[in-house]
Amino acid sequence: xxxxxxxxxxxxxxxxxxxxxxxxxxxxxxxxxxxxxxxxxxxxxxxxxxxxxxxxxxxxxxxxxxxxxxxxxxxxxxxxxxxxxxxxxxxxxxxxxxxxxxxxxx
Numbered sequence: 001x002x003x004x005x006x007x008x009x010x011x012x013x014x015x016x017x018x019x020x021x022x023x024x025x026x027x028x029x030x031x032x033x034x035x036x037x038x039x040x041x042x043x044x045x046x047x048x049x050x051x052x053x054x055x056x057x058x059x060x061x062x063x064x065x066x067x068x069x070x071x072x073x074x075x076x077x078x079x080x081x082x083x084x085x086x087x088x089x090x091x092x093x094x095x096x097x098x099x100x101x102x103x104x105x106x
Contacts, residue, residue: 003045004052005065008032010040023047026063 001008001021008021013033019040023030032047034040055062074082086096 001041001044003048006048007065008044021047023051025065028063 001010006023007025009024010019010021012018013020018033018035019037020033021031021040021044028051030047030051032040032043034043052062082097083093086093089096091099
């Protein structure tokens with residue numbers, strides 16, 4: 001689930017028979033729940049809006065989801081193999097790595 005740049009992880013609580021969601025990628029803890037998918041989606045957008053409103057009222061900067069910049073430290077041999085694979089595919093290392101990470105994260 002995504003809304004205003006925020007994403008959520010959803011689990012099913014079999015004891016309470018509800019879906020429980022948590023916003024991921026930020027330091028603050030924001031959770032929400034619903035008995036149906038529609039309730040869960042509405043609760044998610046409401047949780048994000050309430051969080052942003054609360055931050056504004058408190059004159060506090062809200063935690064931002066990930067920026068899209070990722071710094072990696074990898075062995076020289078891996079760096080060399082990545083550079084060769086990227087060049088062979090006609091892509092920059094960044095484009096090649098982005099595609100590989102996207103594929104691996106599915």
